[in-house]
Amino acid sequence: MKKLVLAAALAAAASTASAGNLAEPIVEAPVVVEQTTSSSSGILVPLLLLVLVGAAVASS
Secondary structure, eight states: OHHHHHHHHHHHHHHHHTTSOOSOOOOOOOOOOOOOOOHHHHHHHHHHHHHHHHHHHHHO
């Protein structure tokens, strides 16, 4: 009985001791995704506003 308990204890100790890994952990860098906006979309609204104001001035 003592040998069975000793064998179980050694098996448990051996399994936890060999559970680690000798290879270095792989650390993945976070991926940064930048959204690209075209310059035409930034100038489109002011140009449209300018055209509407010009049309309103011309009609009055």
